[in-house]
Amino acid sequence: MTRRLLIECGAAQTRAAFLVGDEPMHFWFGPARGDENLPAPPQAGDLFAGRVRSVSKSLGGAFIDIGAERDGFLPFRKNEKPLSEGAQIIVMARRPSIGGKGAVLRIAADEDLHDGLIEQARKFGVGELGRSNDAAVMAFCVCGLDRGGDFEILVSDNASKRALEDWSNDTHAKIEPERFERYLIDEAIEEMFGQRITLENGAELIFHETEAGVLIDIDSAAAAGRASLAINDKINESAVRRMLLEIQRRQIGGRVIVDFVPPANAATRTRLADSVKAGLKSFARSRFGKLSADGLCDFTLARTSRSHLEHATERAGAGWPVPGRRFTRDWLAKAAIRRLERALGARASARLRLIVGPEIADYLEGERPQWADRLKQKFGARFSIERSALMEPRDHDLAE
Numbered sequence: 001m002t003r004r005l006l007i008e009c010g011a012a013q014t015r016a017a018f019l020v021g022d023e024p025m026h027f028w029f030g031p032a033r034g035d036e037n038l039p040a041p042p043q044a045g046d047l048f049a050g051r052v053r054s055v056s057k058s059l060g061g062a063f064i065d066i067g068a069e070r071d072g073f074l075p076f077r078k079n080e081k082p083l084s085e086g087a088q089i090i091v092m093a094r095r096p097s098i099g100g101k102g103a104v105l106r107i108a109a110d111e112d113l114h115d116g117l118i119e120q121a122r123k124f125g126v127g128e129l130g131r132s133n134d135a136a137v138m139a140f141c142v143c144g145l146d147r148g149g150d151f152e153i154l155v156s157d158n159a160s161k162r163a164l165e166d167w168s169n170d171t172h173a174k175i176e177p178e179r180f181e182r183y184l185i186d187e188a189i190e191e192m193f194g195q196r197i198t199l200e201n202g203a204e205l206i207f208h209e210t211e212a213g214v215l216i217d218i219d220s221a222a223a224a225g226r227a228s229l230a231i232n233d234k235i236n237e238s239a240v241r242r243m244l245l246e247i248q249r250r251q252i253g254g255r256v257i258v259d260f261v262p263p264a265n266a267a268t269r270t271r272l273a274d275s276v277k278a279g280l281k282s283f284a285r286s287r288f289g290k291l292s293a294d295g296l297c298d299f300t301l302a303r304t305s306r307s308h309l310e311h312a313t314e315r316a317g318a319g320w321p322v323p324g325r326r327f328t329r330d331w332l333a334k335a336a337i338r339r340l341e342r343a344l345g346a347r348a349s350a351r352l353r354l355i356v357g358p359e360i361a362d363y364l365e366g367e368r369p370q371w372a373d374r375l376k377q378k379f380g381a382r383f384s385i386e387r388s389a390l391m392e393p394r395d396h397d398l399a400e
Contacts, residue, residue, distance in 0.1 A: 003151035005144040006179045009033050009136055009160045011374040012337035016139035017185045018147060024188045025248055028143035029311060033135045033159070034370065040128075042068050042093040042103035044304035047112060047129040049121035050105070052087045063102075064091060067127035070102035090121050090129070096305050098211055136160040137167045154179045177345070192249045192308065197242060203235045203261075205243055209309050213255035216243060218295075220261045232261040233268045236295070237275070244279040251311075253303035260295035269293065329363045329394060336360060336396035337371050343398060344379040352383045356396045361387035 004019045009032065016028040031038055042048070048066035055062045061075040062083050074091060076082065083089070092112055095104040117129050136155065144151065153173040155161050161173045180186060191197070197205040208215040218239045220232065239260065247256070258276075263269040273291040280286040280299060289298035309325065316326035333356075340354045356364065364371065364385060372385055391397070 003147070003149065004183075005140065005147075005151055005153045006183065006185065007136055007139045007143075007153070007155045007160060007173075008180050009139075009156050010334075010338050011341050011378070012334040012368070012371040014135040014139050015180070015185075016143040017180070017183070017188070018143050018151075019183060022183060023245075024183070024185060025245070026143055026147075027189060027192065027249060027251075027308060028139055029308070030138050030142070031135050032371070032374070033163075034374065036135055036138070039068065041097050041306060042066065042072065042128075043096050043306075044093050044302075046093045046103075047108055047117065048072070048091050048093070048105075049126055049129055050089050050091045051126050052083045052085050052089065055083060055085055064089070064105055065126050066091065066103070066105070068097065068102065070097055070100075072097075072103040072105040073101075074105040074107070088121070088125070090117070095303050098303075098306060098310065101211075134163045134167070136163045140164055140167075140171065188249075192246070193312065197246060199235070199238050199242060201231075201235055201238060203239065205239060205246065207246070207250070209250075209252070209307060213257065214252050216256065216258045218258070218260050230264060233264050233272075236260045236263065236268075236272050240272070240275045240279060244282075247301070248283075250309065251305060251307045253301045253305070253307070255300050256298065258297040258299075260291075260297060262293070262295045266293075269295075273297070327394070329359055332394050332396070333360050333363045333368065333371075337364075337375070339396070339398055340383060340385075341375060341378075344375065344383060350382070350400060353399045354383065354385045354396060355388050355391065355399060356385060357391040357393040358387060358389060359393040360396055361385070 001021045006017045006019065008015045012032050014030045014032055016030075017024045018026040031040070050064040050066045050072065053063045053065045053071055061073055063071040064074050066072045072091065072093065090108040090113060091105040092108045093103040094106050097103045120129050140153070144153070153164065153171065154176040155164065155173045156175070156177055156179070158175060161175055164171045164173050176182070195207055199205065204219040206217040206219055208217070218235065220235050243258065260272065263272055269291060273288075276291070276297060276299065277288050280288055283301050285302040287300045289300070291297040312327055312331040313325040314328050315324060336354060336356055340352060343350070343352055375383065
C-alpha cells in the first residue's frame with residue numbers, strides 16, 4: 001500500500017500529514033519557514049540550556065528556567081548531589097508541558113550531548129538547544145522519519161524541496177502544490193478535532209480529553225433499535241479500529257479509559273481485549289490495564305507531546321470544539337492567512353481583502369506581522385488585511 005508524507009509550508013504555518021493509502025494516519029503542525037526560532041512549548045526529547053531558579057526540598061526537586069513560558073521541574077534522584085540556585089545545567093524534557101504545568105525534566109546524559117550543543121548552551125544561558133533551522137526538515141523528522149520503510153514525499157514548493165534534499169542526500173521530494181486539497185486533509189483535520197465520530201453501524205465514539213487523561217465512550221444509541229449482545233460485539237470490533245486511528249491522529253497520550261458496550265460473554269470479552277492489545281503494539285511504551293465484564297477498559301500511552309486539541313485550543317466556555325475549550329488566536333489567525341494564501345495562489349489576477357475581527361487583527365499586527373510580509377513577497381501587494389469592529393473578535397472572511 002502506498003505511503004505518503006505531505007508537507008505544506010505556508011506563510012504562517014507548516015503542516016504535515018502521513019498517509020497510508022489515502023488514509024491520514026498522523027498530523028503535525030509547526031512553525032512557518034522563518035519562524036523556527038519562535039518560542040514553542042517543550043516536547044519530550046527536547047534539550048535545553050537551563051538555570052536553576054529555585055530548589056524545593058518538600059517536592060524533592062528544582063524548578064528550572066528553560067526559556068519556555070513555564071519553568072520545568074527536575075525531580076531529584078536518590079543520593080543525587082543537590083543543585084544550587086542559579087546553577088547552569090543542560091536538561092532534557094521527559095514529559096511535555098501540559099495545561100498549567102511545566103515540562104518534567106532530567107539532566108541530559110553524556111550521550112545526548114556533543115561539543116556543539118555544549119558551546120551553544122554556554123552562549124544561550126537558557127533556551128532550547130539543537131533545534132532544526134528549517135520547518136520542512138522538522139516536519140519530515142517528526143512526522144515521517146520514525147515511520148520506517150519507504151514513502152513518497154510531496155511538498156508545496158521548491159524551497160521546501162531544496163531544504164529537505166540539502167539536509168539529506170537520501171531524501172527526495174516531489175512538488176505538488178495542491179496535495180492537501182487532493183487528499184482532503186483539511187476535512188480530516190476538522191473531523192479529528194470533533195468530539196464525536198460516527199461509526200459505520202451508527203454507533204459513536206465520544207472523546208473527552210482532560211489534563212488527567214482521556215475518556216472514550218462508545219455510544220450505541222443510534223443502533224439501539226436492533227441492539228443485542230451480538231450487535232454489541234460488532235460495535236466494539238469496529239470501535240477498536242477507529243479508536244486506535246483517532247488516538248494516533250489526535251496525538252493522545254497518558255491514561256485512557258474506554259467505555260465499550262458490554263461484551264456478550266467471556267470469550268468475546270477476551271477477543272476484544274486481545275484486539276486492543278494487538279492495536280497498542282504500534283504505540284511506543286504502551287501498557288494495557290484490564291477490561292471488565294461490563295466493558296470498561298483502561299490502558300496507558302507514552303505522553304511525549306501535547307495532543308492536537310491542547311495544541312490548537314485553550315480553556316474557555318461552552319460551545320467550542322469541545323465543551324470548555326476554544327481555538328486559540330494563533331490557530332485561527334493561521335487559518336485566516338492560509339485561506340488568503342490559497343486564494344491568492346488560485347486566482348492570479350484577483351485583488352483580495354481579508355477581513356478580520358479585532359482580536360485576530362491585533363495578533364497579526366502586533367505579534368505576527370511577518371506573515372503578511374511573506375505574502376507580499378510571494379504575491380505582491382494585491383491584497384489587504386482589514387480590521388472590522390462589526391465582526392466577532394476571532395472571526396475572519398475573504399472578499400474581493
